[in-house]
Amino acid sequence: MTLITNLHQELSRFRLRVLAAGAFVLFCFLLLLARLLWLQVAQHSALLERAESNRVTVVPIVPNRGLIKDRNGIVLASNYSAYTLEITPSKVVDLEKTIDELAGVIEIQPRDRKRFKRLIEESKNFESLPIRTKLSDAEVARFAAQRFRFPGVEIKARLFRNYPLGEIGSHLIGYIGRINQAEKKAQDDWPEEDIANYRGTEYIGKLGLEQAYERELHGVTGFEQVETSAGGKAVRRLAHRPPTPGNTLVLSIDxxxxxxxxxxxxxxxxxxxxxxxxxxxxxxxxxxxxxxxxxxxxxxxxxxxxxxxxxxxxPLLNRALRGxxxxxxxxxxxxxxxxxxxxxxxxxxxxxxxxxxxxxxxxxxxxxxxxxxxxxxxxxxxxxxxxxxxxxxxxxxxxxxxxxxxxxxxxxxxxxxxxxxxxxxxxxxxxxxxxxxxxxxxxxxxxxxxxxxxxxxxxxxxxxxxxxxxxxxxxxxxxxxxxxxxxxxxxxxxxxxxxxxxxxxxxxxxxxxxxxxxxxxxxxxxxxxxxxxxxxxxxxxxxxxxxxxxxxxxxxxxxxxxxxxxxxxxxxxxxxxxxxxxxxxxxxxxxxxxxxxxxxxxxxxxxxxxxxxxxxxxxxxxxxxxxxxxxxxxxxxxxxxxxxVPLPGSSGAPAAASAPASTASEASSAASGASR
Missing domain, CATH: 3.40.710.10 (DD-peptidase/beta-lactamase superfamily)
Known part of the structure; x- marks a missing residue:
């Protein structure tokens, strides 16, 4: 009798364990089903947008900066495209060693190193900073052949400002320069549309008319939607809005x-x-x-x-305005x-x-x-x-x-x-x-x-x-x-x-x-x-x-x-x-x-x-x-x-390899293709 009783007890415990295990499996399945419903139904729109953002990259296209002319149409400030050699410090293990090795491929002078160090101090570590500008065609070709040796280093095509008359009228025209940290912080207080318009912009007016009429000269930033692969490589362009060039200033100055x-x-x-x-x-x-x-x-x-x-x-004192x-x-x-x-x-x-x-x-x-x-x-x-x-x-x-x-x-x-x-x-x-x-x-x-x-x-x-x-x-x-x-x-x-x-x-x-x-x-x-x-x-x-x-x-x-x-x-x-x-x-x-x-x-x-x-x-x-x-x-x-009488000091754009595109973004794409 005792044996039969023990057998019934063991069977009851076994059934209880089976029921508990089944209930646990059912609970887990229900949790999995609920999670799937949450992801596939409730979060469908948000996750689809995130997936698209991983697949689609929006690249800002910086507009051509507006020209500055005198009252008779003589150009006082213009733009030209040229290639630059740039380093992203966060992607480079040994910065000094990389620069030394780069100097064996492309000439890098002491002043280039000093300027680069100053840019690092003024910028964030993840930004791409130029170590050399206005590369010649031969220098671009030499680097492209050895691109694999330099992770975090790339060639970009950028628009450069040019003042063809040099020192003439420098105090009234002013100049542009790279946006520093203080200026970036000040941009946080701008209206949202202005902040969006300056995405991708790295240079602004610092003095003179370049500064006073910055909004007129800057233009409207365009964009390019690009589909990328899992490795981040561009596959195809999905959408494109060209930038609007900045307006031209016509001065009363002769x-x-x-x-x-x-x-x-x-x-x-x-x-x-x-x-x-x-x-x-x-x-x-x-x-x-x-x-x-x-x-x-x-x-x-x-x-x-x-x-x-x-x-x-x-010489930096504007005596007409401040003297x-x-x-x-x-x-x-x-x-x-x-x-x-x-x-x-x-x-x-x-x-x-x-x-x-x-x-x-x-x-x-x-x-x-x-x-x-x-x-x-x-x-x-x-x-x-x-x-x-x-x-x-x-x-x-x-x-x-x-x-x-x-x-x-x-x-x-x-x-x-x-x-x-x-x-x-x-x-x-x-x-x-x-x-x-x-x-x-x-x-x-x-x-x-x-x-x-x-x-x-x-x-x-x-x-x-x-x-x-x-x-x-x-x-x-x-x-x-x-x-x-x-x-x-x-x-x-x-x-x-x-x-x-x-x-x-x-x-x-x-x-x-x-x-x-x-x-x-x-x-x-x-x-x-x-x-x-x-x-x-x-x-x-x-x-x-x-x-x-x-x-x-x-x-x-x-x-x-x-x-x-x-x-x-x-x-x-x-x-x-x-x-x-x-x-x-x-x-x-x-x-x-x-x-x-x-x-x-x-x-x-x-x-x-x-x-x-x-x-x-x-x-x-x-x-x-x-x-x-x-x-x-x-x-x-x-x-x-x-x-x-010809204008003294007149000259053309500086001698450098000219980028083939009309905007900085499009020119940069060409340069990236060359480096790959």
């Missing part, structure tokens, strides 16, 4: 005039701005010395950067206009000029060339009387001077269409309190400080852009514009031009008879005053004013002749002018640093600018050489027709 002025400056430091007073268009925007923007396109090497950055002449200077006697016509407009002094009021003006215990003097005698406003401007304007400044006071001249654009930004402009200084009592906020002992304005303001010294500091803008307002009788460098924007796809008209500001309520007084006096400067020798024989009328401004202050008892030996301590040479007097079409302001008298350093350059603009004449080579040395006044030799 690049031949720009080149002429830069040539006349030669190695001297300074700036010139010429404006059309009828519309605010900038005709020339010169800062000297200049630099070659092509140096920055590939990433400037350390030696070139050090040479530019440590140069005492500061501030005391205006010297070029300020006197503005003072006269302020007196007339405020009613503080009439034009016929005569002041006895005895060459010295005493205020308190201090005597303010006059230049050695000045002559004593009674002077009204016109004669005071023509003869550049210091005493007349010392007394006028004292009568007006600093705040009235400020309030009258600030509407002319002095001491504030003109809002020109390029970034980096500084405000300069048109002093007032309130300005001094703010400027010396951390030093209350210096906040008080002393009456004696006002005296030197009348002759453009003291705290007065302006850019040549501000001075040209102010005299453009006088030349036009009070009409004001925001200065503009870009004249129009061309849509290269739709072939339409969008006019970038200068914004007209509310005109100043200048009385015509007051404007006529200033115009007549400034015309007198060119006929009987300090610039008469310069404009001798000119077949047009012009108004001008020379200026000589201190570069450094003199110590007690020190004479100007004591510091003259140091070239950088000599006075600055300035000139402001407009022409023709009857209906001005050009107004300008220029400075030649440490060049002495305005009549010998600056005014001769202005004469050649007017001859170019009004007569279509280009100076003779002899005249250019003498003007560069400040050894001429009126032009010498036989002038040439401006249209017959």
């Amino acid at each position: 690049i031949r005039l720009q080149a002429l002025v830069e040539e006349l400056f030669k190695d001297r430091r300074g700036a010139l701005v010429a404006i059309d007073p009828r519309n605010g268009e900038v005709l020339a925007f010169v800062s000297k010395p200049t630099f070659d923007p092509n140096l920055f396109v590939d990433g400037i090497d350390a030696d070139s950067w050090r040479e530019l950055n440590e140069n005492p002449d500061k 501030t200077y005391p205006p010297g006697s070029t300020f006197k016509p503005l003072m006269a206009m302020a007196a007339l407009n405020s009613g503080k002094r009439a034009a016929n009021v005569v002041i006895m000029d005895n060459l010295n003006y005493t205020f308190g215990n201090k005597v303010f003097g006059s230049p050695e060339t000045d002559r004593a005698g009674p002077k009204d406003m016109r004669l005071a401007i023509v003869s550049s009387s210091n005493v007349y304007f010392y007394s006028l400044a004292n009568e007006m006071g600093v705040d009235l001077i400020h309030d009258q001249l600030e509407p002319f654009g002095l001491g504030r930004k003109t809002d020109i269409d390029v970034q980096g402009e500084v405000t300069g200084v048109l002093p007032s009592q309130d300005w001094k309190r703010r400027y010396f906020a951390k030093n209350p002992a210096n906040q008080k304005w002393f009456a004696g400080e006002t005296i030197s303001l009348g002759i453009g010294q003291g705290y007065n500091n302006f850019t040549m852009l501000q001075m040209a803008n102010a005299y453009s307002t006088i030349a036009s009788g009070g009409q004001r514009f925001k200065p503009r460098l870009v004249r129009e924007i061309e849509d290269v796809v739709q072939h339409k031009q969008r006019r970038m008209a200068s914004d007209a500001l509310p005109p100043l309520p200048l009385k015509p008879e007051h404007v006529e007084v200033i115009r007549n006096a400034m015309n007198g400067v060119t006929l009987e005053g300090t610039s008469r020798q310069v404009f001798l024989g000119a077949p047009y009328t012009s108004g001008g004013k020379t200026g000589t401004a201190q570069a450094v202050g003199l110590k007690a008892g020190e004479k100007y002749k004591d510091i003259k030996a140091d070239e950088r301590k000599r006075d600055h040479s300035l000139y402001v002018a407009f022409a023709p007097v009857e209906a001005p079409t050009i107004a300008l302001a220029l400075i030649v640093e440490n060049a002495g008298w305005g009549s010998s350093g600056a005014a001769p350059i202005a004469r050649r600018v007017f001859d170019y603009m009004l007569l279509g004449q280009y100076p003779s080579e002899e005249d250019i050489a003498l003007t560069q040395q400040a050894k001429t006044y009126a032009p010498v030799g036989t002038p040439r027709r401006a249209v017959d």
Whole structure:
């Protein structure tokens, strides 16, 4: 009985185990079925999209960057395709060893290594970085034959920016450069459509118009959908949207005039701005010395950067936009206009000029060339009387001077269409309190400080852009514009031009008879005053004013002749002018640093600018050489027709292997094919 009982118990336990095992198998099957239903039904769309994304790659196609042309259609910035040798650091085991081995196949100079190391510091480890650019056809072929030796290294075809005129107009055109980490971080705050449009873009405008008009020049990024194999190799193209090239900027600048002025400056430091007073268009925007923007396109090497950055002449400083200077006697016509407009002094009021003006215990003097005698406003401007304007400044006071001249654009930004402009200084009592906020002992304005303001010294500091803008307002009788460098924007796809008209500001309520007084006096400067020798024989009328401004202050008892030996301590040479007097079409302001008298350093350059603009004449080579040395006044030799003179420094695209495609992405595909 016991045996039968045990047998039944064993069978019951066995059935229980079988049921448990069956239930477990059924449970597992149900789990598997549920998982399959979840994947095949509930997650079908999402998984299908992921599968497609693994199979399909979307490659952005960077558009051709827009061209930059001058007002006559001369190309100032263009593009060309060339091959680059690039390394992705994250895919290379021993970077230094790889570069050394690459140097045995393709020439890699020390500056290439330095630039590459700097790019690594500025970029992420997984990015492809160029170690050599502008490869020749022979170099491309040599690397393609040994491609298997260098994992993580490839040849790509990229678009390069080219500035065919080199240093000419470099400060206004600017340059492009590789996007750094700070700029990439800033892009995170962009609208989503802008972020999408810059996918694949590695270079952006860094300075000048390249920076200010980045969105116009960049264009619209295209894309290419490519089906890939499991190994990541492209199999076929599924979809394609071509990129839209960037728009073309047409400048108001006459690049031949720009080149002429830069040539006349030669190695001297300074700036010139010429404006059309009828519309605010900038005709020339010169800062000297200049630099070659092509140096920055590939990433400037350390030696070139050090040479530019440590140069005492500061070639990277845009003096037309950021250089501030005391205006010297070029300020006197503005003072006269302020007196007339405020009613503080009439034009016929005569002041006895005895060459010295005493205020308190201090005597303010006059230049050695000045002559004593009674002077009204016109004669005071023509003869550049210091005493007349010392007394006028004292009568007006600093705040009235400020309030009258600030509407002319002095001491504030003109809002020109390029970034980096500084405000300069048109002093007032309130300005001094703010400027010396951390030093209350210096906040008080002393009456004696006002005296030197009348002759453009003291705290007065302006850019040549501000001075040209102010005299453009006088030349036009009070009409004001925001200065503009870009004249129009061309849509290269739709072939339409969008006019970038200068914004007209509310005109100043200048009385015509007051404007006529200033115009007549400034015309007198060119006929009987300090610039008469310069404009001798000119077949047009012009108004001008020379200026000589201190570069450094003199110590007690020190004479100007004591510091003259140091070239950088000599006075600055300035000139402001407009022409023709009857209906001005050009107004300008220029400075030649440490060049002495305005009549010998600056005014001769202005004469050649007017001859170019009004007569279509280009100076003779002899005249250019003498003007560069400040050894001429009126032009010498036989002038040439401006249209017959070739642009100095013009050249074609750099010599390099040209990629066969019209866009960077398509060219890169060709290069990849060659390397495989």
